[in-house]
Structure formats: structure tokens, C-alpha cells
Amino acid sequence: MKLWWVLFLAFCSPGFAQNLEQEVIQVFESAGPGVVNITSRSISYDFFLRPVPQEGSGSGFVYDAAGHIVTNFHVIEGARELHVTFFDETRVLASVVGIDPSNDLAVIKVDASPELLTVIPMGRSDGLRVGRFVVAIGNPFGLQQTLTTGVVSSLGRVIQSPDGRFIGEIIQTDAAINPGNSGGPLLDLEGRVVGVNSAILSPSRASAGIGFAIPARTLRRVVPDLIAKGRYAHPWLGVSLMDISGNLATRLNRNGVRTPGGGGVLVAEAPRRGPAGLAGIRGPNRLGQLGNLRIPLGADYILAINGEPVRTRTDLTVLLESRHRVGDVVKVSIWREGRVLDVSVELGERPQMSR
Secondary structure (H helix, E strand, C coil): CCHHHHHHHHHHCHHHHHHHHHHHHHHHHHHHHHEEEEEEEEEEECCCCCEEEEEEEEEEEECCCCCEEEECHHHHCCCCEEEEECCCCCEEEEEEEEEEHHHCEEEEEECCCHHHCCCCCECCCCCCCCCCEEEEEECHHHCCCEEEEEEEEEEEEEEECCCCCEEEEEEEECCCCCCCCCCCEEECCCCCEEEEEEEECCCCCCCCCCEEEEEHHHHHHHHHHHHHHCCCCCEECCCEEEEECHHHHHHHHHCCCCCCCCCEEEEEECCCCCHHHHHCCCCCCEEEEECCEEEEECCCEEEEECCEECCCHHHHHHHHHHHCCCCCEEEEEEEECCEEEEEEEECEECCCCCC
């Protein structure tokens, strides 16, 4: 008998369904009390510059017994006042402890009695596989303590963060995620957090079966710093980059401008006092003209970091964020005038953007 048929029969058997059902129930009973509803109040201004109160809501989960709660940055962004509602309808004020817009994560804190603080244990996202059962708990459309189930649909997705950068290693799931689920946990069948539900892909802004969660691997890296320091230091190579497509590279080569085969990532700027500049990586020394396009010339191209290929600016951002920290020394493979060189660069801290 073919393996797929054996698995199909097992899935359809009453015993399998009952076991799965019981596991989901246990996840809700153990983790559900640790999921909270977060209400944010902010002020916007109308056309006549009159203040207009606004209210939004999202989800979060209890991270530790000290009252720290993890959620999305976009859930609490711009809030002047935050309220947390627990599973028993107890409502308390919360304060912001730390934020990381680039990873769409935030930590807030409540002063609540211990019996309200049901800590949900952290799991690991590294071992996740496509097809793994997962459970989402949150407050979609303000409907508290809502559970949905599904599977891991894909791994390693990249989504845009609230500050316009990119988050890598994202978990995609078909568990229903709707507005209000943001910040709530994505759980495995042992009730451990494997991700934080963050975004959906849907023209209607309701679940279309494509939801995205920030992986536990990112939480383990970022959240302790948000609690200890209020911020997370992002690794920085110290360059501005320009994507050179294969077609553009072909046009440049035809016009006598040498590029790596198939295009790549050109160093548009490498300040001398930045990490890359100090290591000897070069930006352009002149500008050329190709039709209406001005092209930096004489610059290095970045090919790889520690042997991992870099084909676009997004590749570089995701690679640095997901694999490295400030102070790491990385081997940057560059293309320079037909030669491939390896340069060691100590990663600095990315300058903070003014908000």
C-alpha cells in the first residue's frame, strides 16, 4: 500500500481526529489565559488641526512572570495610553518597555496580580517544517480568546516592516489571521510560541488563508534586549547599495562598463568611517550616463557574506538581521574590476532613524 494512502487513512481515522482535537483543546486551555487583548488610544488631527481621539486593538501574550507582554510594534505605535484585558476581563494599564520597528516587535509591561500572568513558554522555530500543525490565539475584530488552526504553509518568507525595512525567516500559515490577531502567538501543538502573528496578505483585509508570523528565533534574539535596554541594536555593514539587474548589467557591459555576470549589488556609498569603508570596501569614484540613467562607476559589488550569496539589497538586510549581531566579524566577498576579493568587516550598529 502506498505511503500517502496509509497517511490518508490514518488522518481520516476517528482515533487520529480525536487525538488532534484533544491536543488543540489542551493548547487552548493551557495557553489561552496567557493571551491578552491590547487597546491603544492615540490622537490624530483632522483637516482643521482639531485633535481626534482614536482607538485600536490587537493581541499579545504574557512573556514572563514580571508582567512583560510581547506584541507587534504596529499594535502600540503612537499610543498615548495602553490597556491590557486578560482572559477574565480584568483590565489594567500598561507601559511601553521597548520597541523594535524593524522587526515589528514591542514589549509592554503591566502591574498585575500573579494569578493573571499565565506565561506561555517559548518554542523554537528552527525545526518547523511545512505541513506542521499550528494554532493561533488572539482577538480578531475585538472578539477575545478566538482560536484558529492550520498548518505551516511556507517558511523563509520576507515581509516589509513598519519602518520600511524587511523581516526575514517569516512563517507563513493558513490558520485564519484577521485584524486584531496582530501580536498574538502562533503555537505548536505543545502550546509553545513558535511565532508572533503579524500580517496577512488579503485584498479585503480579512483572512484569505495567507498569514505571516515573526519566528521564535527572532523573538529569542530581540525580546531580551527590548526588556533590558528598551531597544535592539541592528547590525550594520555601513554601505548604501544599488541593485543592478541582469538586463541593466548586460546594457552596461555592452557600453564598456564591466560588471559581475548577471548583475548584483553595487556599493553606491561606503563612508570612510563606516565598517565597510574602514575595511577598504569602495564606493563609486565617478558617475556615468546610460540613456537617462546616471550610473555610479568604479564601485565594488557585494557577492556574498560568509559564503552566503547576496543578489539584492533585501538579501543583504535579511542575512545580516537573521544571522549576525553587532560586533560580529564577517567575510564579505566583493567583485572589483574583474577580481573577487574577500574582506573582513566588523559589523557596527545601524544608526537609528529619526521618527
